Amino acid sequence: MAKISLTLIQTFYQVARHGSFSGAARELNLSYQSAANHVRRLEQILNGKLIDSEQGAKRIALTPRGRALYSLLHPELDIMLERLTKLIENQRSALRVGMPQAIFFYLFPKVLTRFREEFPDMEFAVYERDTVLAELVKNGSLDVCISERFFGDPVVPQRLLGSYRLSLVYPRSWGAAPAPADVPLWAQGRPFITYEPGQTLRNLAVDFLGRHGATVLPSISTSGSSSVKRCVEEGLGFSIIPSWCVSPEDEVISSLRLENLPEVRVYFGTAGFLQKHPMVQRLYEDCQRELVGPVLDPPRGGDGNI
Structure with a gap:
């Protein structure tokens, strides 16, 4: 199979999102014909039709395979592109982490000490928030969130670190x-x-x-x-x-x-495509070492995956 370029994927995504080649062309600053050609090329590479459109029709319709591809891309592609933009704007390596103020103030210095032993030159940017962490991860403003909320959002998968009273x-x-x-x-x-x-x-x-x-x-x-x-x-x-x-x-x-109040659970969440990133995985491991046991009661009956 020929190599699929980000340009072709991005064009298809915008065509599907806007429901038209003209809408995607405006979004990407392309000509109408270029947008159509990109989709046709992607269809050739994938050996299958993604879009049904009649000559002169203003709106397009996704084929079953097109709908499946769009569902796979949305909304992860937006998050990845937003992160890429921020990375290019700021070439210095940084990990952006959000958590409630108390968790950072009382618990996180020991985690940071261990983490920076491996990444001493990286900026660690902390956002002290509670109520908007999931949205900040989804829109690309945060890489990781540590929260007392379970979001239930597949775009921001969470692992249970432990619980406290x-x-x-x-x-x-x-x-x-x-x-x-x-x-x-x-x-x-x-x-x-x-x-x-x-x-x-x-x-x-x-x-x-x-x-x-x-x-x-x-x-x-x-x-x-x-x-x-x-x-x-x-x-x-x-x-x-x-x-x-x-x-x-x-x-x-x-x-x-x-003890008569429910225990409060603490979750480690990140954008799905960053779960296996070495910095993110190391931060998760450092949180486990420094918090689970000394501060947090460990998860019961499992490794903490949600």
Whole structure:
């Protein structure tokens, strides 16, 4: 079989996407005839018809084989082209990783130390996000995401790293901790500090505190666990945060591990075509070494693949 060029694939993709040769020609800055010729050449190489079009018709129709090829390419081709553009714009090697602020602040320095032993000259760009990580990977802005959300998106495959528990934290001056089951009742009337709307940990805490129909009205919301914990240290209220944010050295706050709350899972995700990239695979392995066991409970019954 003759070698298939990216030009032919890109032209077919745009013809299928726009439903016309003219739309693809405008998108790619080609002539109408060039777009048609590219598709015909691809059909010759693949020895099969991809597009049905009548003479003079403005719209095209995909054959079953054409639909299968388009489904294979979409949306991975857009992501790959976007990454290629960014790579050309910035020739310095970089790995762009997104994760919640708390995971980076509390957990990731040890991972970075190990990772940079192998890639000392590479830029490691971190985006501290929670709610938009999947979209950032899909549009080419991120290479990897570490998240407490399972996206269920085949374009951003995820592997389960492990899980952790949450803890109640409150000013030590408030006295003894309640029993875990009594926390929702204990919390009523006390100022509640939590994360911004939409964040995973806020949702879990609000669901727990709102059991039995209680109304949960946060007094302060902020972007990450370090900020939430700082507010608690200043005596502004209580919160529910990851247990690994709490240290024996914390002198002004008390904590209670909440085993009665669901465990929070942590996933490692990336664009599908980058799964076997050596830098991405090394980062995944470093996350396993530094986080699973020391911080995260390991996945149960498997290697963590979703």
